[in-house]
Structure formats: structure tokens, C-alpha cells
Amino acid sequence: VATIYDIAKKVGMTAATVSNALNGKGNLSEATRHRILQVAQEMGYRPNLIARSLAQRRSQTIALSVPYIANPFYGEIAATTEVVARGYGVRTLIVHTNEDYPRGDALIDDLVAQRVEGIIVMPGGGSPKAIRTAIQAGVQVVCLEWEEEDEIPAPSVGIDFLEVGRLAACHLLELGHRRIGLIAHGFAKGYFNHRLRAQGFSEVLRETGIEVSLQFGKSTAESGKKAAYALLGLPEPPTAIFATNDLMAIGALAAIWEKGYSVPDEISVMGFDDIEMASFTHPALTTIRADNVYLVEQSLRVLFELIHKQEEVVLPPLGELTLMRRASTGPAPS
Amino acid sequence: VATIYDIAKKVGMTAATVSNALNGKGNLSEATRHRILQVAQEMGYRPNLIARSLAQRRSQTIALSVPYIANPFYGEIAATTEVVARGYGVRTLIVHTNEDYPRGDALIDDLVAQRVEGIIVMPGGGSPKAIRTAIQAGVQVVCLEWEEEDEIPAPSVGIDFLEVGRLAACHLLELGHRRIGLIAHGFAKGYFNHRLRAQGFSEVLRETGIEVSLQFGKSTAESGKKAAYALLGLPEPPTAIFATNDLMAIGALAAIWEKGYSVPDEISVMGFDDIEMASFTHPALTTIRADNVYLVEQSLRVLFELIHKQEEVVLPPLGELTLMRRASTGPAPS
DNA sequence: CTGAAAGCGCTAACAA
DNA sequence: TTGTTAGCGCTTTCAG
Numbered sequence: 001v002a003t004i005y006d007i008a009k010k011v012g013m014t015a016a017t018v019s020n021a022l023n024g025k026g027n028l029s030e031a032t033r034h035r036i037l038q039v040a041q042e043m044g045y046r047p048n049l050i051a052r053s054l055a056q057r058r059s060q061t062i063a064l065s066v067p068y069i070a071n072p073f074y075g076e077i078a079a080t081t082e083v084v085a086r087g088y089g090v091r092t093l094i095v096h097t098n099e100d101y102p103r104g105d106a107l108i109d110d111l112v113a114q115r116v117e118g119i120i121v122m123p124g125g126g127s128p129k130a131i132r133t134a135i136q137a138g139v140q141v142v143c144l145e146w147e148e149e150d151e152i153p154a155p156s157v158g159i160d161f162l163e164v165g166r167l168a169a170c171h172l173l174e175l176g177h178r179r180i181g182l183i184a185h186g187f188a189k190g191y192f193n194h195r196l197r198a199q200g201f202s203e204v205l206r207e208t209g210i211e212v213s214l215q216f217g218k219s220t221a222e223s224g225k226k227a228a229y230a231l232l233g234l235p236e237p238p239t240a241i242f243a244t245n246d247l248m249a250i251g252a253l254a255a256i257w258e259k260g261y262s263v264p265d266e267i268s269v270m271g272f273d274d275i276e277m278a279s280f281t282h283p284a285l286t287t288i289r290a291d292n293v294y295l296v297e298q299s300l301r302v303l304f305e306l307i308h309k310q311e312e313v314v315l316p317p318l319g320e321l322t323l324m325r326r327a328s329t330g331p332a333p334s
Numbered sequence: 335v336a337t338i339y340d341i342a343k344k345v346g347m348t349a350a351t352v353s354n355a356l357n358g359k360g361n362l363s364e365a366t367r368h369r370i371l372q373v374a375q376e377m378g379y380r381p382n383l384i385a386r387s388l389a390q391r392r393s394q395t396i397a398l399s400v401p402y403i404a405n406p407f408y409g410e411i412a413a414t415t416e417v418v419a420r421g422y423g424v425r426t427l428i429v430h431t432n433e434d435y436p437r438g439d440a441l442i443d444d445l446v447a448q449r450v451e452g453i454i455v456m457p458g459g460g461s462p463k464a465i466r467t468a469i470q471a472g473v474q475v476v477c478l479e480w481e482e483e484d485e486i487p488a489p490s491v492g493i494d495f496l497e498v499g500r501l502a503a504c505h506l507l508e509l510g511h512r513r514i515g516l517i518a519h520g521f522a523k524g525y526f527n528h529r530l531r532a533q534g535f536s537e538v539l540r541e542t543g544i545e546v547s548l549q550f551g552k553s554t555a556e557s558g559k560k561a562a563y564a565l566l567g568l569p570e571p572p573t574a575i576f577a578t579n580d581l582m583a584i585g586a587l588a589a590i591w592e593k594g595y596s597v598p599d600e601i602s603v604m605g606f607d608d609i610e611m612a613s614f615t616h617p618a619l620t621t622i623r624a625d626n627v628y629l630v631e632q633s634l635r636v637l638f639e640l641i642h643k644q645e646e647v648v649l650p651p652l653g654e655l656t657l658m659r660r661a662s663t664g665p666a667p668s
Numbered sequence: 669c670t671g672a673a674a675g676c677g678c679t680a681a682c683a684a
Numbered sequence: 685t686t687g688t689t690a691g692c693g694c695t696t697t698c699a700g
């Protein structure tokens with residue numbers, strides 16, 4: 001835990017010089033620079049990033065806030081965020097509310113106290129109020145995949161969630177399904193976009209005169225399973241189920257197998273997100289994929305433009321959606 | 335972005351007093367304390383944690399380093415670490431090498447530069463060399479679930495990986511299997527404990543005169559699937575497969591279905607970790623569960639004892655293992 | 669009950 | 685090519 005003073009003393013020079021040497025700034029003779037580097041090495045010098053951040057008034061750090069990091073959907077996003085941010089020479093703090101929505105406020109607050117330079121917030125990763133406070137405190141924020149009844153509290157990059165539902169509905173309709181179930185995340189704070197997924201889905205079906213049976217879940221496989229059980233217990237159980245995320249769809253698959261139905265011959269199932277696991281269920285899960293890499297890249301681009309006070313930040317177009325047609329959906333049984 | 339000076343000026347007092355008021359230290363009159371708090375509020379004061387850390391020489395932060403955060407196994411561990419650490423009043427930095435083992439060195443280095451007070455390192459989250467350097471730099475480290483040929487570079491809490499393999503072998507033996515396949519993570523740096531899982535497994539079987547067919551994977555479902563394909567292509571394909579983690583086991587399930595075999599009637603499959611998904615595969619995956627909450631709690635306890643220079647830190651006993659007997663394993667076909 | 673002073677480890681002009 | 689000086693925002697004795 002040597003400081004630049006320690007090494008300055010040792011080489012008989014001043015701290016400023018050492019600092020310059022260490023950072024490749026100023027013009028020092030190759031000789032002294034070399035000497036300094038070597039001594040630093042010998043003394044096991046480690047820069048103190050805390051001191052540096054204070055002096056520079058830049059933490060070189062951004063944060064990503066999500067609801068729950070053990071959810072692989074967010075895990076995948078966290079991983080790509082970290083990589084892309086590193087490309088910008090910046091560290092990423094990964095934080096989550098642990099599904100405890102109100103805690104998002106404290107979380108965001110703490111991030112501004114830590115003086116992160118920007119925050120990417122996903123729905124459920126912080127309340128609009130907390131976000132507005134953060135922005136007032138001078139921290140840049142961009143909302144990723146948000147959707148709100150009111151205005152979204154910061155520049156936002158995302159997808160068309162209504163379209164997600166519509167795509168799903170059309171797919172099932174094309175396959176001839178008429179009795180259709182829907183599993184959606186309960187319309188709680190921070191999950192408004194699930195509502196839109198459900199809405200797009202229902203609307204398309206209603207136009208065809210189909211009334212969907214709705215059950216609520218909580219974005220986990222467990223809850224999806226429970227919801228599916230409820231659907232299967234109906235007097236006229238659905239021949240197709242759409243869950244507003246893959247985890248719940250996977251739970252639904254489990255319920256269906258347990259009840260002895262076969263997928264997709266008797267019941268079709270589809271989800272949304274295309275998490276890694278979706279390719280490995282039995283049968284492989286039909287789902288809708290958003291281009292998350294694109295979304296992360298764009299939100300980071302926007303965030304950095306904001307941070308560097310670009311005159312005009314242009315928000316990217318909505319991310320594309322792809323139907324990943326796999327084996328869990330098939331023609332409606334006759 | 336007001337500082338304590340700004341608010342000191344406003345209330346006509348000195349920064350020290352404001353600091354005390356804000357932190358509930360010293361003895362101020364209730365009146366001024368109240369006044370200060372109020373003004374702070376009005377000015378939208380946010381403490382600067384960077385400055386505080388520098389002054390206190392304590393970052394109040396620890397880190398958890400894992401190979402890949404999008405892997406739900408690590409996601410679950412990260413989530414519980416964060417919760418438990420918060421109980422100690424400390425923030426957790428979640429970092430991963432992104433499967434790029436050599437990067438672990440730079441990662442750990444950066445953490446010491448950030449002056450985290452301690453690091454929990456999981457296998458693949460950092461090299462022994464990097465860990466030793468960190469310790470020399472004064473950062474406490476505890477290794478979680480490690481296993482090495484050489485000495486583990488820091489106090490360690492974990493489980494008996496040989497026993498994992500043995501348990502799996504016994505389970506399959508009891509079910510009458512004799513042609514048995516094994517999918518193990520390639521014996522690369524940072525994955526030595528997979529080797530032990532495999533070894534425990536093979537040893538038990540060898541004692542019974544059974545030679546296992548081994549295929550290597552890379553801890554992903556995709557790689558597990560590929561490995562299983564290889565196993566199934568054997569002249570005498572196995573009637574049971576053990577994969578050294580659940581993700582690979584899930585990949586194996588997918589391969590087996592694709593090839594048209596049925597589980598468990600024709601082929602049994604089991605894994606290790608008991609990730610959330612293991613309960614939702616079809617059929618539900620038999621696996622072995624380590625008590626990760628216990629392990630995380632203990633490693634954090636040890637870490638904090640180290641940080642606070644407890645005279646004698648006692649390492650906890652190895653974590654318990656539980657066979658989670660589910661539907662993916664059954665009697666060997668006759 | 670409040671203030672003065674020093675310092676945490678580093679950076680950033682500006683001089684010399 | 686190197687040194688001086690000031691300061692980042694906060695904490696922490698120790699006085700008053």
C-alpha cells in the first residue's frame with residue numbers, strides 16, 4: 001500500500017512527477033520514467049482509484065440497475081453491458097433491487113452518492129421518482145426497455161411491447177388456435193411493459209372474437225407453473241398459452257407435462273425473451289427475441305453522449321423483434 | 335451537487351459541524367442538527383462517498399468474482415452474497431471474467447485499486463497468483479468452492495467435490511446402471527473442481543468394474559448437448575449420464591430428446607448444482623445440491639473476521655450435499 | 669456545543 | 685525536464 005509519495009521519496013523526486021510517470025503524461029526523460037515505473041513495481045504500488053476519482057471528479061463508472069440478477073434474462077444483459085461499457089473504458093456496477101421494488105429508490109440514491117457517471121435502469125430497477133432525483137443530482141440516466149403510463153423519466157431505448165403481444169397472437173392464430181391462455185406478470189409497479197405485452201396480445205385476439213383467459217404470474221418459472229395449472233383447470237382449457245416471459249413459459253411447460261398433456265400436440269406454449277434456456281427445453285420453446293445486444297449498445301451510446309454533453313442526443317429506433325419458431329408451438333388439435 | 339461546505343456556509347457554521355450533524359455524531363443541539371438536516375434536504379445534498387472513503391480509508395465495499403454472471407448458478411450466488419453483505423452494512427461489487435480466465439488477473443488488480451475491503455473469489459473468478467498479490471496488497475480474500483492441485487491461495491470455504499461425484503455414482507449404481515457416461519468441464523484453469531467431481535464419480539464406478547465414457551463440456555447447456563451427442567453416438571451408448579453441472583445436464587436432456595430416446599426410461603440423466611431451472615426441465619432433473627446459502631454466509635463471516643482482524647478465524651466445515659431425487663433418473667432398462 | 673486544522677492519495681495547472 | 689501549489693469533499697482529533 002505504497003503511495004506516490006513513498007515512491008517519490010525513494011527516487012528523490014516529487015509526487016507530481018511520479019504521477020505523470022505512472023500515467024504517461026507530461027514529458028519526462030525516458031530514464032526517470034523508467035526508474036519510477038521500476039520502483040513502483042518493486043514497492044508493489046497500486047494506484048488508489050478512490051483518490052484519483054476524487055481528484056478528477058470522475059469515477060469512470062456507470063451502473064446497471066435491474067430487478068433481479070439471478071434471473072438469467074438480466075444476467076445476460078448485465079454481461080453484455082459490462083463488456084460494451086468496458087469498450088468505453090468504464091467500469092460497470094451491477095445492482096438489483098432483489099425484487100423489492102421500493103428498495104430501488106435507496107439503490108439509485110446510493111449510486112448517485114457513489115458518483116457513478118451514468119445509470120442504465122431497467123424496469124423494476126428503480127422508480128421514476130428516484131430516477132428524476134438522480135438526474136437532478138447530475139447523474140445521467142437512460143431507461144432501457146421501459147414503458148410507463150406516464151412519461152418515462154429519462155431518455156429511453158427499447159422495443160415495442162404491444163408488438164410483442166401482437167406477434168405472439170398472430171403466430172398462435174395462424175396455427176389455428178381459438179382457445180388461448182395468457183400468463184402475464186401481475187400489473188405491479190415496474191412491470192407496466194408486461195401489461196402492454198398482454199394488451200397487444202389480447203387486442204389482436206379480440207378482433208378475431210377470441211377472449212383470452214388471463215392468469216397472473218411473477219416472472220418466475222414457479223409462478224408460471226402455478227398460473228398454467230389454473231389455466232389447465234378451466235372447464236375448457238386452452239390449446240395454446242402465451243407467457244409474457246420465457247421463465248413463466250418454462251414453468252407452464254412443466255405444469256403441462258405434469259398434467260399429462262403433450263406439447264405441442266395438445267397444447268402449444270410460447271414465451272418472450274429467448275433466454276439461453278429457451279433452446280433447451282423439451283420441446284424447445286417458441287419465443288420472441290428482442291435484439292438485446294443492439295439495445296444495450298444503443299443505450300450505452302446514448303448514455304455516453306449524455307455524459308459528454310453532446311449537443312444533441314438522438315435516440316435509436318425501437319429494437320427489432322424476431323419470432324423464434326421452435327418446437328413448442330404447433331397446429332391446434334382438431 | 336452541494337457539498338458540506340455549501341451547507342455550512344448557508345447555516346453559518348463550519349463543515350465539521352455539518353459532517354457531525356449528517357452522521358449523527360458528536361453532540362450538537364437538537365436545534366442545529368435539525369436545521370442542518372433541513373438545509374441539506376433543501377439543497378439536495380448527496381454525500382460524496384468517494385470523498386468519504388478516502389477520508390476514512392474504508393470503501394465499505396467487498397467484491398464477488400465469478401466466471402460468468404449470466405450463468406444462473408453464479409447469479410443465484412451473487413444475489414445471496416449481495417443480501418448477506420448488505421446485512422453487514424457493506425456494498426457488493428459483482429464482477430466476472432466473462433469466461434476469459436486470464437482477465438481474472440486484471441480484474442482482481444482493479445478491485446484492489448478500488449480498495450475493496452475484501453473479495454470472495456469463486457473458481458474461474460481469478461487466478462491464484464492474482465489472489466496472492468491482492469492479499470499482499472492488504473485486501474482480504476476468501477476462496478469459495480475452490481479446489482486446486484496446489485495449495486488454495488486464501489482461506490477457503492467449500493464442499494467435498496469428490497463426494498459430489500461419489501454421490502452421483504452411487505445413485506446411478508443403485509438404479510442398476512452399468513453403462514454410464516460422464517460429461518465434465520474440460521480440465522482447464524479454474525475448473526479443477528470439475529475434475530474432482532469427475533474423479534469421485536469414476537473411482538466409485540471403477541471399483542465396481544465399470545469404466546465410464548467421458549466427454550468434455552464447457553459448463554454451458556450447448557456444450558453439454560454436444561457432449562451428450564457424442565456419448566449417444568457410441569456403439570454402446572450409456573443408459574445413464576452424469577454431468578458435472580446442471581447446465582450441461584440440461585443440454586444432455588435436449589440431445590437425448592432430439593435423438594428420440596426417452597428419459598428416464600431409456601436413459602437417466604443427472605447434474606449438479608440444483609439451479610432453479612433443474613426443477614422445471616422435463617422430466618425434472620435429478621441433481622445434487624450444495625447448501626449455497628450456508629456457503630455464502632460462512633465465506634462472508636470469514637471475510638469480515640479477516641477484515642476486522644479477528645485474532646483467530648475458524649473455517650467452517652464443508653457444506654452439506656443433498657441428492658435431489660427427481661424424475662430424470664430411473665432404473666436401468668433391461 | 670461548535671470550530672480550527674490537518675490529512676486521506678491523487679491530479680492539474682503553472683512555474684522554474 | 686521537474687517542482688510548487690492548490691484542491692477534490694469529507695472525517696477526525698483536539699481546542700475553545
